Amino acid sequence: xIGAPATPYRPAPVPSAGSIAGTVGALGTLxxxxxxxxxxxxxxCGASLVDRTIVxxxxxxxxxxxxxxxxxxxxxxxxSRRFTVDNVRCRIEPRVQAVIAGGTLNxxxxxxxxxxxxxxxxGTDEVLARWQHNDFGQVVxxxxxxxxxxxxxxxxxxxxxxxxxxxxFDHPYFAVTSADxxxxxxxxxxxxxxxxxxxERLGRIEQPVTVTAGGAASVTLTFGEVATTSPAVxxxxxxxADSGLTPRRTAASGSAAVAGALRQ
Numbered sequence: 001x002i003g004a005p006a007t008p009y010r011p012a013p014v015p016s017a018g019s020i021a022g023t024v025g026a027l028g029t030l031x032x033x034x035x036x037x038x039x040x041x042x043x044x045c046g047a048s049l050v051d052r053t054i055v056x057x058x059x060x061x062x063x064x065x066x067x068x069x070x071x072x073x074x075x076x077x078x079x080s081r082r083f084t085v086d087n088v089r090c091r092i093e094p095r096v097q098a099v100i101a102g103g104t105l106n107x108x109x110x111x112x113x114x115x116x117x118x119x120x121x122x123g124t125d126e127v128l129a130r131w132q133h134n135d136f137g138q139v140v141x142x143x144x145x146x147x148x149x150x151x152x153x154x155x156x157x158x159x160x161x162x163x164x165x166x167x168x169f170d171h172p173y174f175a176v177t178s179a180d181x182x183x184x185x186x187x188x189x190x191x192x193x194x195x196x197x198x199x200e201r202l203g204r205i206e207q208p209v210t211v212t213a214g215g216a217a218s219v220t221l222t223f224g225e226v227a228t229t230s231p232a233v234x235x236x237x238x239x240x241a242d243s244g245l246t247p248r249r250t251a252a253s254g255s256a257a258v259a260g261a262l263r264q
Contacts, residue, residue, distance in 0.1 A: 001122060001204065002067075002151045002167055009171040011076045014189050018211035021184040022219030024064045024177050024197050030054050031201050036161045038090065044111050045090035051161050052095075053201050060181020061199065061223070063096040065167045067174035068185065069194040069206070075187040077172055083146070084108055085154060085164055087115045087133065092154050092164030096200070098174045099166060104143045109133035116158050122151035122165070130157075151198075165200060190215075197221045 033052050038045040055062030081103030086093050088110045099105075109115050112135055119128040119142075131140040145152065146168050154164035167174065175183040190213045198204045202223040211217050 001198065002149055002169065004149050005072065005170065007072055009071070009077075010073045012073050014074050014187050016190055016213035017075070017187040018190055018213060018215040018217065019184065019186050020068075020188055020195070020209060020211060020217045020219060021182075022066075022217075022221065023059075023181045024061050024066065024183065024199075024221045025059045025181050025223070026061050026202060027222055027224035030056075034161070038159070041090060041113050041159070044113050045159065049089070049091070049161075051163075055179050057178075057180040060177070060179065061202075062177050062179040062181060063199070064177040064181070064183075064221075065096065065098050065165075065174065065198045066177060066183045066185075066221070067098070067167075067169060067196055068171070068188070069196050071171045071173040071188075071193065074189045075172055082106060083166075085117075085166070087111050087117065087156075087162075090156075090159045090162060092117070092156075092162055095163065096165045096176055097167070098176050099146060099168055100172065101146055101149050101168050101170045103146045104141050105146055105166070106139050106141050107131045107133075108137075108139045110136060112136040114158060115156065117162075118155045118157060119145045119166075120153045120155060122153045128152065163200075167198070195219060195221070197223075199223065 033050050033054060036049050036051055077100055081100055083099045083103055084106045086108040107117060115133040117131050120126060121128055129142055129145045149168050149170045152166040156162035173185050173188060175185060177183045188211045190211050192210045194206050195209045196204060196206045205221060205223055207221055209217050209219050
């Protein structure tokens, strides 16, 4: 889905840079979130929680990763390359983020209980790293898992509903939409590009975009309007349906973890 490009990204001056700004939305009825009723660690996780995969404000769609597929040159890479994921009440925060390759991922726990988190190459069961936390405030830095571009799924070995996603890029032209679906990409070299958007439940869509010298391109990306190029991640309910079981709107801890389905 996000793979290593054939040619390396080359920073260079962009004297006539333009920009891209837009909104991501979706048509039709969106998948319902699942309600989780934990059977362990209830004092921290809660007796009931919503696995919130759909973030919306108005017609916009949040937590969508947006990027230029064919950006191979342009503004310098950001100097700050430390990123954080946190276990908070048995969920990973932020659930979706995008980062630069070659950085350090600080894996933190804000919960006073055992967490064991796995980083998996998305769409596979290949484990890239595993981190264990035993108490509140522990931080485990990892400088290996972000070495190369790709999509990483974070899972829990203890709380099977827990999910997080880290999109890793070798260029700076990416964003994650806000709750109202908005995003922007600055200092883009003039040219024609393919703009991609990915959501964990809705898959991936693409749209061409042209940036003129000093111009501001406006884009609207809509899931359900443009054919997706990849499937989305199954929810616990849809995974049960695939296995022939009856889907339920609730899931208890101890159920099987859901594997990612999106392929490159």
